[in-house]
Amino acid sequence: MSHVVVVGASVGGVTCVQSLRELGFDGDITLLDAEYGPPYQRPPLSKEVLLGGDADDADLLDESALEAIGVEFRPGTPAIGLDVAGRRVRLAHGDLRFDELVLATGGAAAVPAPLTNLIGRGAHVLRTRTDAIALAAALGPDSGLAVLGGGVLGSEIASAAVSRGVPTTLLARPAQTLGPLRGALARPLLPLHRSRGVDVQTDRTRISHGAGRWRIDAGAARLVADVLVVAVGVRAAARWLARSLPVGPDGVRCDWRGRVAPGVWAVGDIADRAGSRHDVSYNTQAAAVVQAREVAGAIAGDPLRVPVVPYFWSDLHGVRVQAAGRIPPDARIEPLDRDDTGAPHVFAVVDDDGTVVGAAAWGSARGFRRARTMLGTALDQEAAAR
Amino acid sequence: MVEVVVDSAACVGAGQCALTAPQVFDQDDDGIVVLLAGVVTDVSAVRQAAQLCPARAITVIG
Ligand SMILES: Cc1cc2nc3c(=O)[nH]c(=O)nc-3n(C[C@H](O)[C@H](O)[C@H](O)COP(=O)(O)OP(=O)(O)OC[C@H]3O[C@@H](n4cnc5c(N)ncnc54)[C@H](O)[C@@H]3O)c2cc1C
Ligand code: SF4
Numbered sequence: 001m002s003h004v005v006v007v008g009a010s011v012g013g014v015t016c017v018q019s020l021r022e023l024g025f026d027g028d029i030t031l032l033d034a035e036y037g038p039p040y041q042r043p044p045l046s047k048e049v050l051l052g053g054d055a056d057d058a059d060l061l062d063e064s065a066l067e068a069i070g071v072e073f074r075p076g077t078p079a080i081g082l083d084v085a086g087r088r089v090r091l092a093h094g095d096l097r098f099d100e101l102v103l104a105t106g107g108a109a110a111v112p113a114p115l116t117n118l119i120g121r122g123a124h125v126l127r128t129r130t131d132a133i134a135l136a137a138a139l140g141p142d143s144g145l146a147v148l149g150g151g152v153l154g155s156e157i158a159s160a161a162v163s164r165g166v167p168t169t170l171l172a173r174p175a176q177t178l179g180p181l182r183g184a185l186a187r188p189l190l191p192l193h194r195s196r197g198v199d200v201q202t203d204r205t206r207i208s209h210g211a212g213r214w215r216i217d218a219g220a221a222r223l224v225a226d227v228l229v230v231a232v233g234v235r236a237a238a239r240w241l242a243r244s245l246p247v248g249p250d251g252v253r254c255d256w257r258g259r260v261a262p263g264v265w266a267v268g269d270i271a272d273r274a275g276s277r278h279d280v281s282y283n284t285q286a287a288a289v290v291q292a293r294e295v296a297g298a299i300a301g302d303p304l305r306v307p308v309v310p311y312f313w314s315d316l317h318g319v320r321v322q323a324a325g326r327i328p329p330d331a332r333i334e335p336l337d338r339d340d341t342g343a344p345h346v347f348a349v350v351d352d353d354g355t356v357v358g359a360a361a362w363g364s365a366r367g368f369r370r371a372r373t374m375l376g377t378a379l380d381q382e383a384a385a386r
Numbered sequence: 387m388v389e390v391v392v393d394s395a396a397c398v399g400a401g402q403c404a405l406t407a408p409q410v411f412d413q414d415d416d417g418i419v420v421l422l423a424g425v426v427t428d429v430s431a432v433r434q435a436a437q438l439c440p441a442r443a444i445t446v447i448g
Contacts, residue, residue, distance in 0.1 A: 011442070019437050041442065060442065286400065286440035293437045304434070311400045311440055322399065322417075365399055365417035372401070 002027035004299060005089055005096055007079045008104030008237075009033035011041045012268030012288035014060050016102050019296035021069045029071045030096065032089075034078035034105075035128065038062050043285055045132035046153060047315055050160035055133050079105070082244040084261050100263050100299050103241070103252060104292070107234035107269040107283070115148075115230055121209045123228040126153060138227045141165040146216055146225035148207070150176040150200070152314050154231035155189065158198045159316045167199075169216070169223055174202040179312055180280040180323055181360060184333040185347055188362045189316075196317040199223075234283065236270050248272055258295045265298070267291040279310035280323040280358060286311045309375065322368045325349065325358035325375050334379060337367045346371055350379050388429050388448040390436075392419050396443040403444060406435040411444075419443065 004020060006013045009031050017029050033039070040058040049055050066073045081090035088095040109125035111118075119125065124135045135157075139145060145161050147154045150172025158170045170193055178186045193200050203219025207228065216223040236251035245260060246253045251272040254260045258267055266273075268288030281287035290308045297303045312323040327349050335344030339362075346367030349358030356379050359371035374380075390410060392403075399417030403410075410432055412420045426432050429446075436444040 015437065015442075022433050022437065043441070281440075284440075289440050289442070290438060293434075306406045306431075306434060306438075308402065308438060309405070311402065313398045313400065313440075320399065366415060368399075369401070369413070369417060 002099045003097065004029050004100045004102065005098035006031045006102040006104055007033075007089065008106055008268070008270070009035075009039040009073065009075070010104070010106055010268075010288075011060065011285050012106065012270075012292045013102065013104035014039045015289050015292035016104060016267060016296050017066070017071045018069065019293045020300055021071070023296060023300035023302045025296070025300040027099070030098075031066065031071050031073045032077045032079060032091075032096075033073075033075050036076045037129070039066075039073075040129055041285060042127070045129065046126060046156040047160065049129075049132045050136050050139065050157060051164065052136065055129055055136075058129060058132075078240075080240055082241055082264075084244050084264060087263060098263070101265065102292075102295055102299075103260065103264065103266040103270055104268050104288075105237040105240075105270050106288075107251075108237050109230070110233040110235040111230055112232065115232070118207065118209070118228065118230060123214075123230050125230055126157060127234075135227075135229060139164055139166050141167075143226035144224065145169070145227045145229070146171060146207075146214055146223065147229045147231060148205070149231035149233070150189070150193075151231065151233070152179045154229070155193065155316055156314060157229055157231060158193060159196070162197050163317070168197075169199040169201060169225060171201050171205050171216070171218060176202070178321065179284070179314065180278075180282060180327050181312075181321070182327075184335070184344065185323075185327070185349075185360050188343060188345060191343070192317060192319060192362075234269065236272070238270055257298060258291055259298070265295045267295050276310075278326045278328045280312040280325060280327060280360075281310035284312055286313075309372070319363040320365070321360075321362050322365075323358065323360040324368075324372045325356075327358045327360075331357065336371055337361075337364065339363070348374055348379055354378050387425060387427055388432065388446050389425055390421060390423075390432055391445045391447065392421050393443045393445075394418050396441050397439075398441040398443075400440050402438050402440065403435040406438055407431040411435060 044058040201218035337346035345362040356374040361368035
């Protein structure tokens with residue numbers, strides 16, 4: 001009987017094993033994770049959980065639900081190596097043989113070398129449930145917070161913190177991007193933060209630590225903070241694969257279906273998938289979910305038949321930011337609608353030959369849906385101006 | 387026949403469900419999922435919609 005091993009039990013790995021069963025796969029399935037506890041998803045960690053919500057709300061399912069569908073779940077079991085030709089995953093105590101292997105080990109907080117000593121001194125990162133509980137406990141109205149990194153993660157942390165009354169400084173870049181959004185698409189970001197009381201600094205910063213506090217020199221500004229969070233990016237959790245597979249800084253290289261080698265597949269943040277770099281969902285939960293369904297379909301012999309439009313979302317200060325489709329580097333950005341202050345907040349992304357390939361909106365569900373229906377069509381300038 | 391439950395608080399308005407199973411899911415003005423039929427017979431489209439929801443807001447029971 002066929003044995004599928006899935007390494008990594010977050011949203012990619014869990015969606016994959018559930019989809020395998022729903023598609024009728026009846027072989028053995030083993031699901032491993034390095035962490036302990038029930039599988040969980042990450043989006044609530046920087047939203048509801050930081051706002052004081054229950055960390056258990058991030059759980060994807062409990063262990064009995066995996067048992068009920070005949071999945072052997074082994075938490076606290078890191079994979080440490082892989083023998084592709086011999087079809088074996090190496091564990092701390094012995095090997096695990098597989099017929100099909102799905103790599104879903106995702107990513108970890110990236111901390112560039114000059115900053116690693118900050119982490120050693122108690123600076124926070126936010127990737128795991130444990131990280132979120134620790135950060136939520138450290139936030140309070142009497143302790144100032146500094147967030148290094150103004151991207152999606154740093155922005156969501158700053159947003160949650162100010163809404164809890166925490167004095168918050170965001171150390172961002174002058175032309176800060178938000179996930180796939182850059183240029184005109186990201187322009188609403190820093191004004192939004194400032195309008196909600198976040199102190200945004202975009203000058204080069206120097207951070208030092210002493211007497212339990214962080215000192216931050218940002219251009220002419222001299223600041224102190226009690227809590228520092230480093231949110232400067234993610235690196236693929238692929239080190240354990242480096243001797244066996246083609247691994248780059250963005251993960252394991254695979255084809256457009258997620259295939260890495262015969263019998264080996266990759267999904268989610270660890271997958272450096274051909275052709276997906278400009279999808280708005282690149283390295284998001286939305287992509288992990290779709291890729292997991294696609295790979296499960298390939299293994300179970302039941303490929304996905306519906307079209308899936310890449311999707312991105314973030315929640316900042318009660319404003320939902322959404323994007324769909326692709327944003328190629330040389331695309332043109334057309335504003336479709338403006339907010340009350342006259343600033344553009346709904347956009348179409350148009351490629352060389354005038355086709356709408358992407359859509360984005362800040363705080364406008366209606367505008368977003370309208371922009372999304374334009375995907376794949378030629379931009380109608382008159383309709384766009386309306 | 388299966389039962390479908392949506393968690394509208396978790397829904398992020400991606401609209402993938404309405405694209406995958408338009409007989410069962412629609413979106414309101416805010417983009418939040420609206421269930422058109424709680425008990426459904428076209429099980430495969432609904433299961434696929436549940437699998438593809440990026441917020442994992444859809445549960446299929448049975
Ligand atoms: C705080 C936060 C908020 C986010 N918010 C959003 C959002 O709003 N929308 C969105 O679309 N995306 C969001 N993301 C991104 C999204 O969470 C990721 O894209 C998604 O989690 C990727 O899923 P994955 O299953 O590929 O990997 P991961 O979620 O990284 O899971 C990998 C799993 O593999 C395990 N693992 C790692 N190495 C090993 C090993 N050697 N052996 C065994 N197990 C191992 C880990 O313990 C982990 O459980 C957010 C991310 C964070 C951190
Ligand atoms: S696919 Fe999920 S997140 Fe998107 S509208 Fe439907 S229920 Fe909501």
